[in-house]
Amino acid sequence: TQLLEQSPQFLSIQEGENLTVYCNSSSVFSSLQWYRQEPGEGPVLLVTVVTGGEVKKLKRLTFQFGDARKDSSLHITAAQTGDTGLYLCAGYNFNKFYFGSGTKLNVKP
């Protein structure tokens, strides 16, 4: 059983569309990270959210941490082919990172 559940598992959309990826848990986390990973490479940190209710924007990407610090969402506006990859959320507690199973995003031209 994954401590962090991500949905959807797979997402295939056309360039220009919007999308939202969810990361949910029954546990409270002191912080939550979002990573993007391309095939054969390590995950690259996109953002860290720490405060419940926090919203962070990174160009076309908007990240939100739930008020109770149990869930998070990643919204991409006007997706581009360069956004293709595996998106992972990771919760941090007690000196350990717990990773979600990932959302595989494919943006078609």
Place this chain on the structure above:
Amino acid sequence: KAGVTQTPRYLIKTRGQQVTLSCSPISGHRSVSWYQQTPGQGLQFLFEYFSETQRNKGNFPGRFSGRQFSNSRSEMNVSTLELGDSALYLCASSPTGWDTEAFFGQGTRLTVV
């Protein structure tokens, strides 16, 4: 500032052999964690080292071991390799391990045949 460096990038080993993977963390980072990534299980935590001591351990058999040197470089060893050990092995470094961010290397792709 150099990132996390893992060597080698690719390895092919035979069942029953052993393998050693290396990870050099970002300069100044003292915590190194290791993860196994497979399509079916996702990212699974193996162990974390800080100041040459194993501080945290995941649920992997004793065939998986590691160590950390005084310069914070870390090695991971897998003995008696099984086909199921085929995976991308990732290491991540952070300054103290109590930080809220970790930085990953590119990984070592291990294939057991």
